[in-house]
Amino acid sequence: MKSKEVDGEPRVIAPRLQLSCRLTISLTCLFTSFAAILMTINLSMAIVCMNKRSKQLNRTDEINSTNSSSGYFGLNSTCSDDLTTEKEMYLDKPAQGMLLGALYYGVVAVQLLVGWLCDKFGKYKLQMALGSSVLAIASFASPVILENAGVPYYFALRIVKGVAMSFALSSMLPMLTRWTTTQEQGLLMGIASAGIGLANSVTYPISGLLCQHGGWKAIFYFGGGCGMVASFLIVCLVYDGPAKHPRVDAEEKQYLLSFQFQSQTSKKRRVIPWAKMLRSVPVWSVVVTNFFFFAVVKGIVLNLPIFVRDVLDFTVTENGIFSAMPLIAALLLHLLIGPFFDYIRNHNKYTPTTVRKIFHVVGTLIPGALMFVSSQLSSEYKYFIISLITISYSLTEFAVMGGFGYAMIDLAPDFLGILQGINKTISLAPGFITPLIVSALTPHGSSEEWKHVFILFGALYVLSCLVFVTCGSAQQQSWGKAIKNDTVSALSDSSKPRNNFA
Numbered sequence: 001m002k003s004k005e006v007d008g009e010p011r012v013i014a015p016r017l018q019l020s021c022r023l024t025i026s027l028t029c030l031f032t033s034f035a036a037i038l039m040t041i042n043l044s045m046a047i048v049c050m051n052k053r054s055k056q057l058n059r060t061d062e063i064n065s066t067n068s069s070s071g072y073f074g075l076n077s078t079c080s081d082d083l084t085t086e087k088e089m090y091l092d093k094p095a096q097g098m099l100l101g102a103l104y105y106g107v108v109a110v111q112l113l114v115g116w117l118c119d120k121f122g123k124y125k126l127q128m129a130l131g132s133s134v135l136a137i138a139s140f141a142s143p144v145i146l147e148n149a150g151v152p153y154y155f156a157l158r159i160v161k162g163v164a165m166s167f168a169l170s171s172m173l174p175m176l177t178r179w180t181t182t183q184e185q186g187l188l189m190g191i192a193s194a195g196i197g198l199a200n201s202v203t204y205p206i207s208g209l210l211c212q213h214g215g216w217k218a219i220f221y222f223g224g225g226c227g228m229v230a231s232f233l234i235v236c237l238v239y240d241g242p243a244k245h246p247r248v249d250a251e252e253k254q255y256l257l258s259f260q261f262q263s264q265t266s267k268k269r270r271v272i273p274w275a276k277m278l279r280s281v282p283v284w285s286v287v288v289t290n291f292f293f294f295a296v297v298k299g300i301v302l303n304l305p306i307f308v309r310d311v312l313d314f315t316v317t318e319n320g321i322f323s324a325m326p327l328i329a330a331l332l333l334h335l336l337i338g339p340f341f342d343y344i345r346n347h348n349k350y351t352p353t354t355v356r357k358i359f360h361v362v363g364t365l366i367p368g369a370l371m372f373v374s375s376q377l378s379s380e381y382k383y384f385i386i387s388l389i390t391i392s393y394s395l396t397e398f399a400v401m402g403g404f405g406y407a408m409i410d411l412a413p414d415f416l417g418i419l420q421g422i423n424k425t426i427s428l429a430p431g432f433i434t435p436l437i438v439s440a441l442t443p444h445g446s447s448e449e450w451k452h453v454f455i456l457f458g459a460l461y462v463l464s465c466l467v468f469v470t471c472g473s474a475q476q477q478s479w480g481k482a483i484k485n486d487t488v489s490a491l492s493d494s495s496k497p498r499n500n501f502a
């Protein structure tokens with residue numbers, strides 16, 4: 001390995017990134033996360049599509065009845081042929097909130113299990129492939145379940161999709177710690193997680209086009225196809241670590257292994273400091289912060305198309321485009337903030353905790369203020385409202401990429417799987433709570449009702465800012481490095497009194 005001096009200290013030079021295995025795996029994770037998110041959030045536009053077509057069918061029935069009484073049979077057949085090729089579907093507000101949130105019952109239920117499996121056994125590739133495959137199959141089955149079985153059975157299917165998404169995505173971060181170093185962490189993890197932002201950006205416009213030309217079923221079929229491609233890529237390209245990859249370059253392998261905190265062979269003999277984890281203030285600051293933060297961002301992602309339809313009165317195609325604008329802006333900023341964070345941290349001008357808190361304030365306090373402003377604007381300023389939402393949502397990437405988002409890696413890199421399991425078990429609960437609250441606050445979809453939603457979002461942003469700024473940390477904890485059982489036994493034996501007469 002090559003090295004150079006930086007500020008008088010030797011630093012290992014990273015091998016070429018282009019065509020490297022670590023970049024290939026990051027890009028595979030990008031597409032996998034893209035497919036997983038697309039297959040789970042496309043329900044929002046499917047609801048808009050099926051409810052829109054249901055209204056068209058109702059209007060068609062009225063026209064048909066009028067024309068039938070007047071003797072215009074030709075117009076009757078023309079209208080019905082185009083619009084009745086699909087079975088009529090309509091989901092009311094309570095059903096919408098229940099189905100949008102159902103996913104997170106499954107997500108929350110298995111987070112701790114997935115984290116424990118990752119830290120105990122590894123097998124990241126197996127978990128990712130199984131999760132992506134089940135998601136794809138469930139997406140293909142969604143139209144059949146909705147049409148023939150009804151909402152309760154589709155609610156159960158959404159829970160299964162949540163479980164599958166947990167296995168597909170939650171095993172990524174522990175695996176990526178084996179394929180990244182502190183020098184490239186922001187860049188490579190930013191690339192890997194960019195699939196989430198990419199899916200959030202393009203799902204709505206793509207779904208709008210699919211709705212217009214293929215109907216609401218096509219939205220689910222497209223997602224299922226992406227899931228099957230992701231599963232194929234995982235099987236062919238992903239490996240649990242550099243030591244297990246058959247095609248990794250020797251220099252790249254040596255570089256990555258030199259940064260590993262611990263050999264993979266010692267996983268089964270780790271002593272997990274459960275008590276210290278659960279008593280750690282920095283750990284709980286991340287969990288609580290993520291709870292409030294996730295409630296807002298997921299609330300925006302899931303409900304923005306419905307808000308645009310209810311208040312701003314755009315067409316379905318326009319809805320898809322304008323709903324995607326905040327997500328596209330966030331994706332662009334996402335790709336820039338990771339390297340920017342690496343640049344600042346590697347120059348050691350500020351402590352990691354200070355850097356993360358500065359990024360976090362920018363990514364939460366400013367968006368919160370913009371949410372309060374948006375709540376006071378009427379629908380006459382609909383383009384200005386979309387602009388404010390776009391700016392506020394995109395700025396949240398400062399908190400995700402440089403703030404609290406990856407703080408768990410700094411606190412305890414050897415127990416990242418379990419910590420992420422604890423974190424997501426609690427902090428992802430708003431995924432099924434927020435849609436129910438938003439549906440309850442907007443029973444009629446009026447502008448006045450949606451104002452209360454935006455005020456709530458602004459308050460949650462401010463709370464997420466205060467918690468991490470006051471209690472958060474990016475300092476590695478004393479218990480953050482794994483200790484082997486045999487080491488503990490040796491220490492225990494050395495503390496026992498010896499029989500000098502033996």
